[in-house]
Amino acid sequence: MMSAITTRSTHACFGGTQGFYSHLSTSTGIEMRFAVFVPPQAQTHTVPAVYFLAGLTCTEETFAIKAGAQRLAAELGLMIVTCDTSPRGLNIPGDSESWDFGVGAGFYLDATQEPWATNYRMGTYVNEELPALIEENFSARKDRRGLFGHSMGGHGALVNALRNPGRWHSLSAFAPISNPCAVPWGEKAFSRYLGDDREAWKAWDASELMRNKKYPSSILIDQGLGDQFLEQQLAPESLEAAAELSGQALTLRRHEGYDHGYYFIQTFIADHLAHHAAVLNS
Numbered sequence: 001m002m003s004a005i006t007t008r009s010t011h012a013c014f015g016g017t018q019g020f021y022s023h024l025s026t027s028t029g030i031e032m033r034f035a036v037f038v039p040p041q042a043q044t045h046t047v048p049a050v051y052f053l054a055g056l057t058c059t060e061e062t063f064a065i066k067a068g069a070q071r072l073a074a075e076l077g078l079m080i081v082t083c084d085t086s087p088r089g090l091n092i093p094g095d096s097e098s099w100d101f102g103v104g105a106g107f108y109l110d111a112t113q114e115p116w117a118t119n120y121r122m123g124t125y126v127n128e129e130l131p132a133l134i135e136e137n138f139s140a141r142k143d144r145r146g147l148f149g150h151s152m153g154g155h156g157a158l159v160n161a162l163r164n165p166g167r168w169h170s171l172s173a174f175a176p177i178s179n180p181c182a183v184p185w186g187e188k189a190f191s192r193y194l195g196d197d198r199e200a201w202k203a204w205d206a207s208e209l210m211r212n213k214k215y216p217s218s219i220l221i222d223q224g225l226g227d228q229f230l231e232q233q234l235a236p237e238s239l240e241a242a243a244e245l246s247g248q249a250l251t252l253r254r255h256e257g258y259d260h261g262y263y264f265i266q267t268f269i270a271d272h273l274a275h276h277a278a279v280l281n282s
């Protein structure tokens with residue numbers, strides 16, 4: 001039986017369609033919103049889908065509206081899927097007190113601590129439920145998927161692809177939180193979602209994972225040097241050191257003058273889509 005999705009709006013875009021949808025999620029136990037850009041090629045055959053995970057405070061709309069990805073995705077024949085950054089509307093005590101935890105800040109992991117463990121299961125949502133939903137309802141290939149993201153979503157892309165390399169065949173990130181165990185955003189979120197045992201945090205930390213395990217294809221990361229969060233929160237040097245240890249193929253580019261926002265993403269989005277297309281079509 002097809003899982004039910006509700007169409008909120010669709011818009012013709014570069015010969016394809018940008019659509020906004022919702023569905024009742026079994027992973028999070030609540031209605032979740034997502035968006036899909038379907039390129040024109042999907043009218044005749046299934047195409048690879050690339051999933052983008054957005055950062056703190058964002059929604060499924062942010063990337064679709066701000067990144068300027070659709071023109072090239074239409075040329076390359078890539079579907080682009082975006083989802084929300086957490087469940088919303090649960091009204092769990094404490095879920096809306098700050099912008100870097102709870103609503104809009106699910107960190108793309110499966111929480112183990114109450115009151116979060118029942119609904120804050122964005123890891124399962126991104127890895128299992130969303131791809132199954134997309135592949136049932138859209139013309140997406142089941143054998144080729146890419147994952148990328150920004151900031152908290154860059155962390156989400158890295159950890160989920162490193163944990164599940166068989167599911168995600170290409171990987172890239174913009175300004176990811178690269179070593180959440182060691183920075184304030186990560187410490188705040190992990191202590192509440194995962195508890196006090198810092199050993200357990202390592203299973204959701206890209207630098208920790210990469211130290212011990214190689215992802216099968218090369219990873220592209222872009223980082224602005226004018227990024228207001230670089231010094232305190234992002235730690236790309238930890239990821240570089242981990243890649244050095246495990247022999248991971250990693251291209252980490254640093255760009256003078258670029259900040260953390262979507263003008264930075266717009267500037268380098270073409271390189272990321274080309275990276276995914278090259279791996280997914282190989």
Ligand SMILES: N[C@@H](CCC(=O)N[C@@H](CSC=O)C(=O)NCC(=O)O)C(=O)O
Binds near residue numbers: 066153
């Ligand atoms: N507190 C501010 C800033 C929030 C912010 O900068 N969010 C980033 C992601 S940060 C790491 O995950 C973002 O992508 N914002 C969206 C944008 O359009 O730039 C706030 O509440 O706005």
